[in-house]
Structure formats: structure tokens, C-alpha cells
């Protein structure tokens with residue numbers, strides 16, 4: 556019998572790719588938590604929110620000149636998104652290649668559920684981020700579109716007559732919620748006890764985390780839609 560051993564560099568091994576998914580996922584989740592908490596400052600009024608948004612551009616000064624910090628953050632987030640997608644794609648391909656015949660029973664349900672929500676969820680999130688940057692960062696797709704007035708941009712964005720924007724944000728944020736619930740469940744399960752009870756706990760913790768993050772994001776467009784923030 557001839558045994559062929561192909562050595563992969565550690566990062567390209569399954570464990571390496573899973574570690575890459577975890578590290579990039581953690582970076583993205585940390586950004587989401589901070590971004591969601593920052594958005595809640597919209598409830599403190601226009602001056603305070605605009606001041607906060609301008610401060611975001613000044614982080615790192617005077618150690619870093621200009622808007623360096625912002626660009627470093629953008630670079631890290633872009634690399635994290637690309638790393639996350641590449642690792643997920645390679646791992647999914649390898650899993651499919653290792654099991655060309657689909658499972659007959661329940662494993663198929665589990666597999667296709669995760670695959671469907673993660674893959675399509677990932678695509679929706681990517682499209683949303685592109686729209687969101689053109690909307691609230693560059694202002695091209697925003698009725699006000701003034702980068703110096705983020706509060707006015709947000710209020711104009713989710714005005715009642717633009718309900719479809721709130722609907723799109725809601726769909727994307729719910730997709731993010733599903734994505735996060737799956738990712739957080741995998742992370743909590745790996746960290747916790749590998750028992751049915753540990754798994755139930757991991758599932759519950761992931762659900763609570765995903766719902767809290769979604770609610771924190773969604774409260775802003777719905778506050779504008781209902782006139783609470785104007």
C-alpha cells in the first residue's frame with residue numbers, strides 16, 4: 556500500500572483555517588458590538604451624536620496623524636472580511652469533497668440549514684455593507700449625504716416615507732443575527748463542556764447574544780420611523 560502524505564502549511568490545514576475563521580469572526584463581532592453601542596448615542600441628541608461621530612475620526616490623535624486610525628481600522632476590517640470568507644469557502648469545499656454523497660437523514664437537515672443560512676446570509680450581509688457605506692459613510696445614496704452631519708443622515712435615511720430602507724436594514728440585520736447565532740454557538744460550544752447540557756447552554760447563550768445585538772441595531776431605524784428620534 557502506498558501512503559501519500561501531503562503537508563500543508565499550518566494556516567492552510569483545517570485547524571488553521573478554523574482558527575482564522577474564529578480570529579476574523581471575533582474582530583468583526585467586536586466591531587459590531589462597538590458600532591451598535593455607538594449608534595445608541597443617537598438617543599442623546601444631534602449635537603452629542605455628531606460630536607461622537609467626529610471623535611471617531613480623531614481616535615489615535617496626536618500619536619497618529621490625520622484620520623490614520625480610521626484607515627487602519629478599515630484595513631483590518633477588510634482583511635478580516637476577506638480572511639473570513641476565504642476560510643469559510645475553503646472549509647466548505649473540503650467538507651463537501653470529503654463527503655460527496657449527502658447524508659440520508661437528520662445530518663442533512665443540520666448541514667443544509669447551516670450552509671444555507673451562512674452562505675446566503677453572508678452574501679446578504681456583504682451587499683448590505685456595500686449599500687451601507689454608500690449610504691451613511693460616503694453619503695451617495697443618502698437624501699442628506701453630508702458626512703459632517705451623521706445625525707441628519709440617519710434621520711433622513713429612516714424617514715417614514717423611506718420605509719423600504721428600514722425594511723432592507725431589518726432584513727440585513729436579521730441575516731446578521733442568524734449568522735452570529737451560528738458563529739457564536741460554534742465558539743461557545745468549543746469553549747464550553749462537550750455535553751448535551753453544555754450544548755444547550757451554548758445554544759441559549761448564542762441566541763441571547765444574537766437577539767441583543769440585533770435589537771440594539773434595529774432600535775435606531777425604528778425610533779426614526781416612529782418619530783421618537785427626529
Ligand code: HEM
Nearest residue numbers: 590594608629684687691692705709724731772773775776
Ligand atoms: C441600523 C443599523 C446601523 C446604523 C444606524 C448605522 C450607522 C452608521 C453610521 C451613521 C455610520 C457613519 C459613521 C461616520 O462615518 O460618521 C456607519 C458606518 C459604518 N457602518 Fe454602520 N450602522 C448600522 C449597522 C451596521 C451594520 C449591521 C454593519 C456591519 C455589518 C455596519 C458597518 C459599518 C461600517 C463598516 C461603517 C464604516 C466605518 C468607516 O467609516 O470606516 N453598520 N454606520
